[in-house]
């Protein structure tokens with residue numbers, strides 16, 4: 001992509017309305033714009049990141065055996081009356097009346113709708129187990145939308161719903177999602193910690209929130225420091241292995257959100273030097289809620305003996321749009337964002353130090369064409385801005401690699417490669433630069 005033909009409105013000055021760094025950087029780097037309180041438009045570069053995050057989520061859901069579908073944003077109130085949640089949900093639910101006077105709502109979550117679809121689509125124990133998910137916009141009329149996309153009113157969520165015949169099967173479904181979540185966040189460069197959580201209005205028994213430690217997080221959390229060092233489950237042991245072991249290993253050490261925190265237990269179980277009491281961002285939340293919805297909504301199948309079985313259910317959410325904020329909170333410096341390669345809007349920023357100079361232009365064009373044709377995503381700054389402004393913009397938008405091309409280096413056939421994360425600068429000839437970038441990017445995108 002050529003910057004001269006792109007749309008990435010960069011702001012030099014600090015936006016006054018943004019309280020936390022990720023929100024400031026998302027506005028300054030031209031990723032999002034607020035269209036009304038808690039509701040955002042995703043500008044092209046922000047949309048690219050959102051798509052990449054969605055794709056990682058999708059790959060790991062698929063790997064865990066969940067099946068993708070798509071449900072609508074607008075739902076009928078009838079279903080929610082059936083489950084008993086229409087009144088419970090309160091003011092966060094955006095209620096709408098259509099032209100025929102029917103009560104509708106903008107879905108804040110989808111337990112009711114999926115339960116209806118599932119119960120109407122299956123009749124036998126042979127159709128189980130299943131886990132269905134979608135990645136869809138949700139609306140919650142939050143009292144205090146803030147921190148940009150972190151607590152929006154309209155936000156993108158991945159929500160999966162598992163259906164099982166027995167309590168043991170449902171626990172296995174829970175372990176699969178638990179494992180998939182650890183992998184999903186690790187692939188975005190995040191260290192997530194599963195913490196025992198309250199089940200809230202979704203209801204149920206077993207529940208974990210996946211938390212990223214960050215000073216600007218909204219939740220107060222407590223955990224054992226060893227959880228920061230644990231290995232992420234890999235594909236081999238993942239879904240063929242014993243997932244209960246993964247679950248047990250990750251839940252053996254103390255980790256709880258404020259609502260579930262037990263100060264006495266924390267002090268007893270965790271040595272003083274290992275006690276972390278911090279703030280965190282909730283990026284995912286999983287629940288096993290047994291028969292809460294299947295009972296209320298009559299979601300049953302016929303068992304092998306002909307008797308009806310009420311299904312065991314769970315639901316599993318990821319805050320896809322919130323993750324942009326969480327990743328930036330975890331990865332930035334005073335100059336801007338530092339995107340992990342896996343979710344960066346582009347892999348490489350190509351900086352032409354002297355647009356209009358034929359030698360420099362020719363070298364840049366050739367490099368742009370070569371890198372692009374080998375599958376590397378390049379944002380080419382072909383504008384005639386000053387070098388200083390170009391560097392500042394590249395640092396702000398945080399692409400993992402910058403290639404700087406100018407007449408002086410080209411006299412010796414050289415370009416400069418800068419790594420955004422470590423700040424290293426290396427000079428090399430053009431052929432070596434291509435090889436270097438191809439290897440780094442291929443290795444960096446390989447999923448372990």
Ligand code: ATP
Nearest residue numbers: 149150151152155157282283284285317318319322
């Ligand atoms: P919170 O405690 O932050 O309000 P929640 O418990 O209401 O979240 P869930 O119903 O578990 O959220 O939703 C699943 C995920 O969706 C959350 O883990 C979070 O990452 C994301 N999410 C929830 N509310 C919002 C919001 N207002 N804006 C952006 N993401 C959100």
Ligand code: MG
Nearest residue numbers: 200209282285
């Ligand atoms: Mg929650």
